[in-house]
Amino acid sequence: MDYLRNLGSAAVSSLVQKSGLTLPFSxxxxVASYEGNSIWTLYEGTKRDDGSQISVFExxxxxxxxxxxLPLAKNALRKLRTVRHPDILKFLDAVETDTTVYIMTERVRPLAPAIQERASKSAQEKEDWLLWGIHxxxxxxxxxxxxxASTHGNVRVDSVFISPSGEWKLGGFEVLSSPKDEAAVLYSMGSVLPDASTYASPEIKKGGWSTLKEHSTGAADSYALGLLIHFAFNPSHPLPPTAQPPHPPPAASSRGSIPQAVFPSYKRLLNPNPKxxxxxxxxxxxGTAETAGDGSGFFASNRLVKVCAGLDGFNIASEAEKTSLLRVLKESAASLPPEFASYRVLPSLASALEFGGASAASILPLVLQLGKNVPPQEYSSVIMVHLIKLYASPDRGTRMALLDHLQDYSDKLDKKTVVEKIWPNLQTGFxxxxxxxxxATVRSIILISDKFNERIINNDLLRYLAKMQADPEASIRTNTCILLGRLGPSLGYNTKRKVxxxxxxxxxxxxxxxxxxxGLMALMATIECFDIDEVATRVIPNMSFALLDKEKLVRDQAFKAMQLFVKxxxxxxxxxxxPHTVELY
Known part of the structure; x- marks a missing residue:
């Protein structure tokens, strides 16, 4: 194998060994479903430096x-490096030799099998997802x-990929070219692409690929977009008759599952006249305009498009707009595509939490609801990292929401995080x-107390609880006593006797x-915490007066407690x- 001529970034450490090239990924x-569909072989991969999941095009x-x-592969690499956009396949790194090209991208999978997987979904769910992708x-x-100012030249189903969030990403940059580029491969090698003639626009079939120089940069791509729409909605149908001379316009009978609102625009995309x-x-x-005439607004009315638009502008939206979006998400959470909810909606909402504000208290329950479908190994990076930061928020609505829902995520917290990041901020609530x-702060302690270190539970926490026992609010004093009863067994021996x-x-x-x-119930709950001498000399004497409490509820409980300790x-x-037995004669 040839020595490296180009490493994708300075951070990549690649070595040439006797056995060949050592790559920065495993x-x-x-991906069998992609085999033979392009000049590339697609693999699932893992980055060596951080273990993150990637895709590798070989x-x-x-x-x-x-x-x-080979020139097409090198052109794809060159263009993918420089053309960056959220809806374009995300380039991460590359390794290139004279005969081999490896391109590392975000983890994706081919579009075609993803469309097939949705065959069992309802017609509306399929239409929502497909239109969102076409958008x-x-x-x-x-x-x-x-x-x-370039032409893609290779828009087809095998050039579109699906990210983990279900979003469509455009790839297939093998012939992407600008008319100003003297070395543009589109005009000289467009016909070399596998199945190039199948997806070629009428002007290409008539005058060859070089004729594209005479038309707008998007002419061929618009025609191919029309064919992509046909495949997306009618994957089992052959290409429409308009793909072959004399290129008749699509008939209404050939619409298939293409939405009625989209069909007029679809026909205009397939117009044989590029002008x-x-x-x-x-x-x-x-598709975005809602008042551009009949058939307009098919993107604007799409549920997933609207959700994405709302999420993208969430942090600058008014409170009314935020409330409206959150209501839509809450009502439709169960029907959203799982990957869309987990990897598109959820990260955006979790990130928005960090800005606090009045909407944070409404966002948090939704984040936790959507987070139930996130794999355990990803929960920390997708959700917990944002929740932990929120504990430093001065916004009371946010802090209250964190405490109210602590039971939903307390099991995901580790001891180090609780001690170093949660407790320093949580204690301010006292x-x-x-x-x-x-x-709420008092109530929350029992959920994470098992993750406190000895210093916190036997010193810092008890100082706060002593203060809470004198709180002006009766419910706080009561809950503090209940908490002490639950914490009792976990306290140190000397602390139990003292506190x-x-x-x-x-x-x-x-x-x-x-x-x-x-107080009586806490004594009963901690009976095993007291030595027998302590029961006789401290516990029973200090609770005996409750046997004559003016409230029957207290008296009844006091007798139950007394019976337990006397037993x-x-x-x-x-x-x-x-030691001395008296004998009777």
Whole structure:
């Protein structure tokens, strides 16, 4: 194998060894559904440096019949490096030799099998997803044709890929060229592409690929976009008659599953006259405009398009607009494509959480709801990283939402995160001037107390709880006592002896009846925390006065507690053996 001429970035460490090239990625399984559909072999892969999932496009000119395609592979690499857009296949890195090209991209899969997988979905769900995909490809083509002043030249189903979020990404840059480029391969090698004539526009079939220089940069791509729409909605149908001379316009009977609103624009994309053909840009504008006449607005009314638009502008939207979008998401969460919800909607909402504001309290429950479908190994990077940052937020609505829903994600927190990132911010809630925040803070402790270190649970936390026992709010005093009862067994031996009896005795003297009951129940719950001598000399004497409490609810509970502790003493006394036995004569 030839020595490297080009490494994709300075960060890539590639070595040439006796066995050949050591690549910056590990190749996984070959994507069988893509085999033979282009000049590339597609693999699932893993980056060596961080273990992230990627896709690898491999071209090997040493394989039989591949040498002819080498200029196309090199052009694809060159263009993919420089043409960057959210709707274009994301280039990560590359390794190139004189005969081999490896292109690393974001993890994707081919479009064709993804369309087949949705055959079982409802007609509306399929239409929503397909139109959303066509919308993204239209945006990518408009960018290439208008902003880059170039022709893609290879728009077909095998040039479109699906990201983990279900978004369509345009690839297939083998012949992407600008008329100003003297080395443009489109005009000299367009016909070399596999099945080039099948997808070629009428002017190409008539005058060859060089004739494209005489027309707008988007003419051929617009025609190919029309064929892509046909395949997306009618994958089992042959290409429409308009793809062959004399290129008759599509008949209404050939519409198949193409939406009625899209069909007029679809026919204009397939116009055999390039000067009259609808461009990708105008197709996009017509589909986005809601008042451009009959058939317009088919993109604007698409549910997924609207959700994406709302998410993209979420941080600058008004509170009313945010509320409207969140309501739509909440109502349609169950019917959204799972990958779209998990990898498109969820990261955007989680990121928006960091800005706080009035909408944060509404976003958080939705984030946790959508997060139920996220794989455990990805939960931390997709959701937890954003939630943890929120604990530093001064916004009370956000903090309250975090505490209210802590039970939904507390099991995803590790000890290091709780000690170093959660607790330093959580403890400020004990001193908050708003009672509901203080109470929610107290309630939250039991959910993460098993992740506290010894210093926090035996020192810092107990100081705060001592203060909470004197809180003006009766419910906070009551919940603090309940919390101490639950924490009791996890406290250190000396801490138990020092803290528990005084804390529960204090609760028994509280003016709030339910706090007194909580004190008795906490004593019962922690009975195993007390030595037998402590039961006789401290516990029973300090709770005996509750037997005559003015409230029957407290008296009843006090007698139950007394019976429990007396039984403990009786059981122990029965095991005692006196050293001196008096004999009777």
């Amino acid at each position: 190749l996984g399984s070959k 071209f090997d000119a040493s394989q039989p019949g591949k040498r002819t395609y 993204r490809i239209s945006i990518a083509l408009a960018f290439i044709n208008e902003n880059c 009259s053909r609808l461009s990708s840009k105008h197709f996009l504008e017509f 001193n908050d001037v708003v009672p509901v925040i203080r109470e 528990l009896v005084p804390a529960f005795t204090r609760a028994l003297k509280d003016s709030f009846v339910h706090c007194r009951v909580a 403990k003493l009786e059981d122990h006394a029965a095991t005692m053996v006196s």
